[in-house]
Amino acid sequence: MKTRITISLFAFVALAVFLIGAAKNDGYGSFKPKPLKLEIPKGWPKPTNNIFVNNKLTEEGFQLGRKLFYDGNLSSDGTTSCGSCHQQFAAFSTYDHDLSHGVNNTFTDRNAPALFNLAWSPLYHWDGGVNNIEVQPLNPITAKNEMGETLPNVLSKLKADTSYSRLFKAAFGDAAITSQRLLKALAQFTGSLVxxxxxxxxxxxxxxxxxxxxxxxxxxYKTNCAVCHAEPLFTDYGFRNNGLSLNRFADIGRQKITGLASDSLKFKVPSLRNVQYSFPYMHDGRFNSLEAVLNYYISGIDHDQPMLDPILKKPIVLTEKQKQQLKYFLYTLTDTAFTKSKRFAPGQ
Amino acid sequence: MTKRYKSFIRYFFFIVGLLFSTIAFSQNEFIIKFVHTANGKRIIQNDSIYYTPGGEPYTISKLKYYVSNLDMNTARKSCFLIDAFGIDSFTVRPQIGLYAFLSFLLGVDSARNVSGAQDGALDPLNDMFWTWNSGYVMFKLEGNSDSSLADLHRIEHHIGGFAGTNYTMRRINLSLPKKMHANTGRHVITVEMNLDNYWRSVNNISISETPVIVTAGALAKRSADNFPQMFTIKSVE
Known part of the structure; x- marks a missing residue:
């Protein structure tokens, strides 16, 4: 009797397993994504907030994110992808543009930041207004002077493109295309840009x-720049007022996010990595060359700016020769393996 | 063969019975329904004019808010979006026991405001997420008023902010008129939200002075301070 129960129990379980398995087989094959690990370069700190804890990094997720990053359908007229303004050869900034171009011949009102080592960044945007890498793309997708599109429209366009159902299935286990998956896939790509x-x-x-x-x-560099542009990431990810005058967009920076007067004209300290390619510089691209930036720090700062970062109150003094030496050091931060990596380029 | 077949059938029905009894037990549920009133009447979208306690006329085109973290064991991590002109109720399955209070958070807790892309009630598709300064709009009231000097006489109160002193979530504690057993089938708790108390209770909110509130900060907090005064239990059954 006992054996019979065991046998029938076994048969029942086997049947259930078979039925569940059959239901899952929808022609796309089984769900076995290849897990990836974000490599932490030797000597670097651990990322402050592990962006892949709730977004399991996989090869399939990364590849979906890569396709989305370069897909113009994320914009209202199909012309503008994330990659339009974040160009790989410029370390994912817009090469030689103070401001970038949005749909309908518009201009953005800030300089497109270079994208790399984002997993180490506690906050995103020049003003730190975005608190999680996953929700960042909502801004450029919906901004009238960037991609000018709505989230529902993006999703319906992706659903209409049959090539995506296979990719979403491979990355997430079924072919459902949701805003959450779109954003998580994009974060897998951008968060992997090291x-x-x-x-x-x-x-x-x-x-x-x-x-x-x-x-x-x-x-x-060690004497004059390293406090804010700290090694090894070449930024302390702080928000600082470096004395720049209010621009024509009346952009007050971090104050707009926190509402604190003490945050007036504070902007994120950008990394100096790949600085050779990320010109023009500053949040509005007002300086066209490293020469102009160095000249600003040496003789252009308005020391009467009440909110000027205390560290800049002490003047930076450099000779012409020292300026050239500093520039040659900054060029050593150029990573052509990164700017030419096929893995981060558009797929074929 | 017959014997084996019989035992299989017996086992099969045992499993099916077990499944059904589980379903039957989990039928114990509370349906939490919200009704929205102004000037003593159920509100109607767009077409009806209401008056604030200060005498300012207004119409309502949109009223949406988050209800989360119910103090009911099974629903502590829950989050629901209530739309006065859409889905205005939700169902929870509380642990068996006696309930004397209904307690929930009006808004979305801090952790969820920094957790990246989410789905369900918190999907950014619901148009309750601030993109430029990440965080959820806890409460959204839109409409029109002759007292509003904003463009097209509009009212836009998007009340949000979760960080530091700018937090706008408020816990709402309502005592039930009678203790409710969570092991005797289905109960409906109807909660009334009275908009009159949004405009005037702890703080006085004037349409002419603040027709538009769309950032976290002092104004949003003044609105949020009125949230607890807006809710009462209308009925339980």
Whole structure:
């Protein structure tokens, strides 16, 4: 009797497993995404908030995110993708543009920031208004002077494009296309953009030697820049008022987010990595060259600005020669393995 | 063969019976329904004019808000979006016991405001998420008023903010007129939201002075302070 119950129980379970398995087989094959791990470069801190805890990083999720990042259908007229303003060869900033172009011949009102090492950033945007990498794309997608589209429209366009159902299924287990999955996939791509293979990184690892100019430049950097643009990420991810005058958009920066007068004209400290390619500089792209930026810090700061960051109250003094040395050091932060990586380029 | 077949049938019915009894037990549920009133009447979208206690006329085109973190064990992590002109009720399955209070958070707790892309009630498709300054709109009231000097005489009160002193979530504690057993089938708790108390209870909110509130801060907090005064239990059955 006992054996019979065991046998029938076994048969019942087997039948149930078979039925569940059959129901799941919808022609796309089984759901076995390939897990990926965000590599933390040697000597770097752990990311402050692990962006992949609630968004399991997989090859399939990354590839879906990559396709979405370069898909113009995320914009109202099909012309503008994330990659339009975040160009890989410019370290995912807009090359040689103070402001970027949105749909309908519009201009953005801030300089498109370079995108890399985002997993280490506690907040996003120049003013830190975005508190999670996953919800960042909602801004450019819906802004009238960026992609000018609505979230429901984006989803219906993706649903109409049959190539996506297979990719969503591969990344998330079924073919449902939702805003949450769209945003999580994009975060898997953008969060994976790690730039850590510059000449500086190789020097740190002892794989090459700096020339005397670069060495001198590094010392100048350590003395004058390293508090805010801290190694190894070359930013402290702080928000600081570096004395810039209010621009024509009356952009008060972080104060708009916090409502605090003490945050007036504070903007995020950008990383100096790939700075050779991310010009023009500052939140509104007002400086066209590294020369102009250095000149600003040496002689352009308005020291009467009441909210000027205390660290800039002490003047920065550099000779012409030192400026050149510093620039040569900054060029060592260029990571062409990153800007030319096929993995981050549009798919074929 | 016959014997084996019989035992299989017996086992099969045992499993089916077990399943049904589980379903039957889980029928114990509270339906929480919200009704929305102004000037003593159920509100109607767009077409009807109401008056604030200060005498300002207004119409209502939109009224949506979050109800979350019910103090009922099984629903502590729950989050629902109530739409006065759409889905205005939800169902919870409380743990078996006696309930003397209905307690919920009006709004979305801090953790959910920083948790990235979410689904269900918290899907950004619901148009209750601020993109430029991440966070949920806890309470959204839109309409028109001759007292409003804003564009097209509109009223836009998007009350949100979760960080630091700017938080606008408020816990609403309502005692039930009679203790309710959560093990005797289905109960309906009807909660009334009275908009008159939105305009004047703890704080006095004037349409002419603040027709538009769309950022976190002092004004949003003044509105939020009125939230607890807006809710009463209308009926339980």
């Amino acid at each position: 730039s850590s293979n510059s000449r500086y990184d190789k020097w740190k690892k002892g794989e090459l030697k700096f020339n005397p100019i670069e060495e001198a430049g590094y010392d100048i």
